[in-house]
Amino acid sequence: MADKKRTGLSALADAGADSDDFSIIEAIGGPRGVVESMLPGVVFVVLFVATNNLNLTIAVSAVLALIQVLARLVQRQSLMGALSGLVAVGICLIWAWKSHEARNYYMLGFLTNAVYAVLLSVSLAVRVPGLGLVVEFIRQMPTDRFAAWFHDWMDDRELKRAYMVITSLWTCLFALRLLVQVPLYMTDHVAALGVARLLMGIPFWALAIWVSYLIIATPMHRHTNTYRRDGDAAERQQEHE
Template sequence: MTSPDKQPAQDQDAASPGHDGRAATEAALFEAFGGVRGMVETTVPGLVFIAVYTVNKDIHFSAIAALALALMLGVARLVRRDTVKHAFSGVFGVAFGVAFAMLTGNAKDFYLPGLLYALGMGLAFVVTTLAGVPLMGLILGPVFKENLSWRTRNPGRKKAYAKASWAWGLIFLTKVAILFPLYWWADTTQFGWVIVALKIPPMLLALYLTWVFLAKAPPPIDVFAEMEAEEKAERAEQERAEQERARAAASD
């Protein structure tokens, strides 16, 4: 059985994804990034932390309140039988922030792991795109059931993934460029409220641009369906061969 990623490239740039393609793109983005609820869940613990700290200036109480809320949101996800990734990704992020703040005694360090993560992701999006393997394609390829077929067989989608990765990378790096100076110069309450304010809007912009790029791109190649079709054809061929051998044996 040949690998679908190695078949000749198909000219799909003229294909129009239509309404179904746009809906599928929207659904895939929601699945990959947790949707609006996921963005809210990653924002609310940080909001609770800075709100509580603004009132009482107590790092420990603020950290415990944020972590308790993140755990409650994670458990609620599990009760609803959501994916474990969406259930606990926010919990781990908050736990790292709590650990940093507790160890250093600096409330601003609650947000430091998130800043470092944003820097790493921004660089990852830029570097992988320059290397010809845009990170957004690696993230969404399995969701669209196309795996890496877009690299060699679907140049239109590869271009869309590259544009989306550039958008995510530049948005992440711009956000970091704004926040890191504030980490050093602003006081904790100012810094925390700016972080909360910049949490959802850049993400929405990145998701919207990704949707625009992919909605205009050729449809994905479902490599799983292709492999199933190949396996079915091979089984049918084997059955025909066995039937022919059986008829030949009977005629003898």
């Protein structure tokens, strides 16, 4: 495995490797990644509740997001995560600023959760687990022979079943966020909404990745070993021919 651990769903793509060093902290971005992900939301809700000044809250949150990116730039670290976070925070702040409503800071999150929930629900309905597509695509990008790549993991009943289970799990996660947070948005409970967003953000994300890893690790490991044995057998056969 590479020295630099992959994060998010990419970490699940390594579940079938001959390794027991899976780390949930590293999978969610490490301590720094967790802080950088949660800090803008914490600052926004705390500052707005304390001052009730939306413009000041937006300005401070925007400066904080820029500082995070500049810090990575100065330290010559990867900027992709920080830049993607900056774009997301920027959209949220602009949405709140243009609408003059603090609660609209969370609108982008509602939309993304709704889109993910719908897409995963559709994938479950057609019996092609969305999480399986994503994880297998990360594991082995099908630059050619797409049909062979697709059937390789879809025809493995145990692996497909595991992917169906974790796809259901993530669908429930996105739906639960909406069920809890949308009523708070509709009733304009910004403080409660901010707390709910924080609690159902990184902690739920970490739990979903950990449980998903536990579910798919064994069938993926077995599938990977079977694939290797079949490949070795094919190579030996070609050598004898």
